[in-house]
Amino acid sequence: MKTNPGRFFEDYRLGEVIVHAVPRTLSGGERALYHALYPARHALHSSDEFARACGLRAAPMDDLIAFHTVFGKTVPDISLNAVANLGYAEGRWLRPVWPGDTLRSESTVIGLKENSNGKSGVVYVRTRGLNQSGEPVLEYVRWVMVRKRDLDAPAPGPVVPELKKTVAADDLIVPEGLDFSNYDFALAGERHRWADYMVGEKIDHVDGVTVEEAEHMLATRLWQNTAKVHFDRTQREDGKRLIYGGHVISLARALSFNGLANAQVVVGLNAGAHANPCFSGDTVRAWSEVLDKAPTAAPGVGAVRLRLVAVKDGAAPFALRADDGKYLAEVLLDLDYWALMPL
Template sequence: MAKTNAGRFFEDYHVGQTLTHAVPRTLSGGERALYHALYPARHALYSSDSFAQGCGLAVAPLDDMIAFHTVFGKTVPDVSLNAVANLGYGEGRWLAPVWPGDTLTAQSEVIGLKQNSNGKTGVVWVRTTGRNQHGADVLTYVRWVMVRKGDLDAAAPETVVPELAQVVAHDTLVIPEGLTFDGYDFALAGEPHRWSDYQIGEQIDHVDGVTVEEAEHMMATRLWQNTAKVHFDTSARPDGSRLIYGGHVISMARALSFNGLANAQMVVGLNAGAHANPCVAGDTVRAWSEVLDKAETSAPGVGAIRLRLVATKGGDPFVLRGADGKYAPDVLLDLDYWALMPI
């Protein structure tokens, strides 16, 4: 009797299925140090206990993307071990800060299925929830993945495509308890630009670029315990390359956005996201942003800003799609998110 696990294939999923993911992960300052070593992450709220205390928090929480990557990594063996591509994200909300010492677990529910016309693959939609050691939800999001069929003769399931909100409503965003930007120190944060300085439709070129190295992206993927074959095994892709984990591109672009958006301190909502083109070692990641919306919140001095974050591997900034409506070939990531910023 086989004791190893080859992962689930498309025919192994059914709508309503609950997937409880191994293995619980206790996070510490070590993950923060490694995160800041891998990415040029400098947002002050996540870098300094004293700065966070000046904003009403007990200590600096761990970076929002540490929580995302940790929860995402838990799901890979059950959701995307046999994936062809991770297609998109939606309805994401950060529900509570993750503090050093917290232990995260993850669970997913299958909410949609659609076999592709080639009969070899299908799309699986899951809603994933990350929880801490107290059973409190810290993160929830939907993602959809193209997964191989293991048995090409398996019958196609009934098609169920979930209806997802295009935008997380600003009045459902969760503001961490006690957070205030009334006494915010702009000098220590790194830039003077506040929520009221940004205009809807404004575009920001983040200027800097980082060339992705083979070793660092593999270290990052191991850090998040992401076991997808395409990130490690050169035989898993026809061209023999290792595909860069999409979350690595997200964190790189978010860190690069500091130059121009240093005060977009906390990511609290994920409206939509797509990995437009593959990223491989040697690509130089650059980023630009567009302000899509703004909203006030109930927290003192805290505004919500909706941003489109686009990562590219070259080309002109502010070019998202070609004349055919498809993503431009240099676009790696198109991410639509809400962040908290001092008013």
């Protein structure tokens, strides 16, 4: 058999290292298309001159371009037969990605647990993205529910890894040379700095974007994500194509510009859940909550920990969970991340 049906739950082995195929060289084309697909406007990723004034050699690629590229490489081996991508933890951006860099991915299986229905199981992997010099640019853990091929296949002994609830502020990597001492707030688009945000503060980002079928499939192809549920409507009983969760992440991050324009660099991913599915026609809106703040050793640079919540049509402001503790049906994404902004 020469075609690849993808891996099923019983095909994974604890401790296995999977080297993912098809390295990808990034260029300004990815940046332009990213900014066409999402309302991304953060100045550090848009302007070489702005980035140079902040101590960098040029504008790095958007942090989520690096994430989507690394993630997309893993899909044929990890989530081609996925039911759903369930969550993220222990994510860190380790160095900037520049136009011309070539990224590849490798994953280690760190946990396996069959579901009680015997039809699927959860696979935990730690993924690293590496550049052309073999230097790590990104690392994260994710877990995904994967179908079984053979329902009678014996289940492996359950192993669920212990994962840190947050990335410690001291473990965040500030891009080399980053200096916000002479930061231009006018060019960045907002005057609010690190000192202006209070722990517990919530920000309604006001704007919304309606998800279109063609745009989400274009975006998913851009990252070479081949998961069947995003393209083939026969993969779901409801006959709908599931919107790639990363598409929702990028929409929400871009929408957060209105109120967090100076949260320029994503450096840590503490946790994340795709709470409910998103489909074409849903209008995505976003709000944020300030969870923590920390100084850094870089001149003029502070770190802020943010909860980013994406919701769809009709969600009440800042509503997240019902009385039973479950996510409300309107909540699409609950993402906990660290970003860098000027003090």
